[in-house]
Amino acid sequence: MTVVLLAGGGGGARLARGLQHLLAPGELTVVANVGDDVEILGLRVSPDLDGVLYALSGLLDGKRGWGRAGESWNALAAAASWGGEDWFRLGDLDLGLHLVRTKALREGSPLSSVTAELVRRAGLATTILPATDDHLRTHVVTAAGTFAFQDWYVRRGHRDEVDGVVYEGTESAAAAPGVLDAIGAASALLIAPSNPYLSIGPILAVEQIRSALETRRTRCVAVSPLVGGKAVTGPLDRMLLRMAGGTSAAHVAALYEGLLDALVVDEADAGEAARSVELVPAPILMRDGDAERGLARRVLEVACG
Amino acid sequence: MTVVLLAGGGGGARLARGLQHLLAPGELTVVANVGDDVEILGLRVSPDLDGVLYALSGLLDGKRGWGRAGESWNALAAAASWGGEDWFRLGDLDLGLHLVRTKALREGSPLSSVTAELVRRAGLATTILPATDDHLRTHVVTAAGTFAFQDWYVRRGHRDEVDGVVYEGTESAAAAPGVLDAIGAASALLIAPSNPYLSIGPILAVEQIRSALETRRTRCVAVSPLVGGKAVTGPLDRMLLRMAGGTSAAHVAALYEGLLDALVVDEADAGEAARSVELVPAPILMRDGDAERGLARRVLEVACG
Numbered sequence: 001m002t003v004v005l006l007a008g009g010g011g012g013a014r015l016a017r018g019l020q021h022l023l024a025p026g027e028l029t030v031v032a033n034v035g036d037d038v039e040i041l042g043l044r045v046s047p048d049l050d051g052v053l054y055a056l057s058g059l060l061d062g063k064r065g066w067g068r069a070g071e072s073w074n075a076l077a078a079a080a081s082w083g084g085e086d087w088f089r090l091g092d093l094d095l096g097l098h099l100v101r102t103k104a105l106r107e108g109s110p111l112s113s114v115t116a117e118l119v120r121r122a123g124l125a126t127t128i129l130p131a132t133d134d135h136l137r138t139h140v141v142t143a144a145g146t147f148a149f150q151d152w153y154v155r156r157g158h159r160d161e162v163d164g165v166v167y168e169g170t171e172s173a174a175a176a177p178g179v180l181d182a183i184g185a186a187s188a189l190l191i192a193p194s195n196p197y198l199s200i201g202p203i204l205a206v207e208q209i210r211s212a213l214e215t216r217r218t219r220c221v222a223v224s225p226l227v228g229g230k231a232v233t234g235p236l237d238r239m240l241l242r243m244a245g246g247t248s249a250a251h252v253a254a255l256y257e258g259l260l261d262a263l264v265v266d267e268a269d270a271g272e273a274a275r276s277v278e279l280v281p282a283p284i285l286m287r288d289g290d291a292e293r294g295l296a297r298r299v300l301e302v303a304c305g
Numbered sequence: 306m307t308v309v310l311l312a313g314g315g316g317g318a319r320l321a322r323g324l325q326h327l328l329a330p331g332e333l334t335v336v337a338n339v340g341d342d343v344e345i346l347g348l349r350v351s352p353d354l355d356g357v358l359y360a361l362s363g364l365l366d367g368k369r370g371w372g373r374a375g376e377s378w379n380a381l382a383a384a385a386s387w388g389g390e391d392w393f394r395l396g397d398l399d400l401g402l403h404l405v406r407t408k409a410l411r412e413g414s415p416l417s418s419v420t421a422e423l424v425r426r427a428g429l430a431t432t433i434l435p436a437t438d439d440h441l442r443t444h445v446v447t448a449a450g451t452f453a454f455q456d457w458y459v460r461r462g463h464r465d466e467v468d469g470v471v472y473e474g475t476e477s478a479a480a481a482p483g484v485l486d487a488i489g490a491a492s493a494l495l496i497a498p499s500n501p502y503l504s505i506g507p508i509l510a511v512e513q514i515r516s517a518l519e520t521r522r523t524r525c526v527a528v529s530p531l532v533g534g535k536a537v538t539g540p541l542d543r544m545l546l547r548m549a550g551g552t553s554a555a556h557v558a559a560l561y562e563g564l565l566d567a568l569v570v571d572e573a574d575a576g577e578a579a580r581s582v583e584l585v586p587a588p589i590l591m592r593d594g595d596a597e598r599g600l601a602r603r604v605l606e607v608a609c610g
Binding site for chain 1: 376382385386387389405423426
């Protein structure tokens with residue numbers, strides 16, 4: 001059995017961890033969002049790739065939900081004292097990874113190769129792939145202007161209401177090596193409970209990936225990122241209300257039109273019908289490892305029958 | 306009164322600190338060696354510039370003699386775990402500075418401008434200048450091969466005996482903005498008790514700086530880096546024996562031929578004559594702040610009469 005998970009953000013990292021626990025070594029491939037990658041202090045930071053890597057390696061800070069456990073913040077404080085930017089929080093342990101990745105990228109390695117080497121160093125049997133090695137960045141359109149994702153999310157505290165999302169670079173972004181093969185060979189295709197606009201959207205904005213999902217020969221199952229119509233974290237419910245007109249399971253399903261066979265939703269959201277998509281109720285809040293594995297098991301059942 | 310100090314390494318940073326304490330704000334300009342600059346994990350590291358900056362800002366680790374007090378080492382450990390190089394020790398606080406400098410250099414600022422901004426941020430009245438903004442690197446010739454300075458000094462533990470020193474880039478390296486003006490306007494020119502081959506040599510390898518010293522209209526006074534014919538730290542005594550044939554004050558003075566009016570030497574080294582250079586005995590070991598200020602006072606007396 002081989003499984004491909006499209007993932008971004010905390011929900012993606014957690015479901016990936018649950019799936020890795022259940023599946024045999026080598027059976028899981030995670031395709032991660034790179035639309036919120038950002039250059040900070042001259043370093044390339046890939047928050048969603050790193051979230052998955054840290055979660056799967058046991059390094060993720062469980063409380064914070066991002067970055068590494070046992071983190072310290074000395075380099076960032078020193079950089080700030082010399083005039084460096086410190087609006088994007090980078091811990092010392094985290095910086096170690098960004099230094100190694102940035103150096104390799106500057107020397108010409110594509111992001112997918114750099115990621116593969118990090119995965120090898122972490123001793124993981126799971127494959128982690130960036131959606132693309134090419135430049136692809138999420139921009140958010142608001143009444144106050146259009147902002148690069150992290151400028152809006154972190155620097156402006158995602159206060160501005162979102163009127164639209166633009167993925168810069170889609171015209172030339174190709175799927176990273178391995179992504180299309182993994183999708184083609186998968187016995188189950190999964191979409192994590194991540195923000196459809198901000199985390200999964202940039203993956204699907206790679207035309208080759210969208211086509212591969214549209215022409216899939218296996219079931220594709222998404223997990224809703226809503227619980228009772230509310231986002232577990234982040235601004236998704238506000239975005240859905242404003243851009244899609246509501247926060248029902250049907251509204252979520254509509255964002256994946258043509259790509260989904262089933263949507264796993266929280267029991268509170270299971271009442272509503274979705275056009276041509278099976279709604280499967282399940283406890284989707286991943287409070288702990290047991291919940292992560294429980295959801296992973298349920299999603300695999302829905303995908304594979 | 307305006308004073309220019311040519312400096313590199315620990316002796317340079319300590320004498321600079323003593324001089325800054327004695328002189329009025331704005332009277333001191335330190336011209337620092339950049340021959341041992343190195344790129345580590347993609348970051349530009351300038352050990353001698355930073356030693357001076359940290360010493361003058363009260364940030365220097367007094368025990369270690371380099372880097373910052375209260376340092377932590379988490380980023381380097383994390384980088385190593387992902388396959389990054391860790392042979393050159395970079396602390397987290399130190400990294401903050403390297404990140405800010407490297408970003409500014411990549412954006413096109415010359416090293417002298419970046420350094421001026423760091424000095425401004427530190428609130429110093431002293432001017433710190435790199436000898437040059439251009440590429441200039443010290444290489445060490447040994448029986449085992451020719452090595453970039455830090456490869457020999459740190460990575461190989463400066464075990465290989467040195468047959469020669471080569472300064473890469475001298476044919477095109479110009480003095481950094483401000484250096485020649487400072488030398489021309491100085492009422493005293495000082496050379497720190499730093500390794501003449503490895504710390505001061507790369508400064509004098511900038512032809513404009515050497516010429517400015519040769520045609521000086523004020524006294525130039527060096528402090529010997531030897532105490533009783535032995536190096537206080539580092540491999541200088543071995544280098545002098547092998548390359549100059551001895552470790553007397555005269556051997557040190559000969560390395561600065563045509564550039565010196567007086568050489569301040571340890572009392573143990575005062576017996577020997579040096580051709581056309583006045584030898585001035587003084588306690589030159591800078592064990593603490595009092596000793597730094599005492600030596601600074603003595604050197605200024607020798608320079609200014």
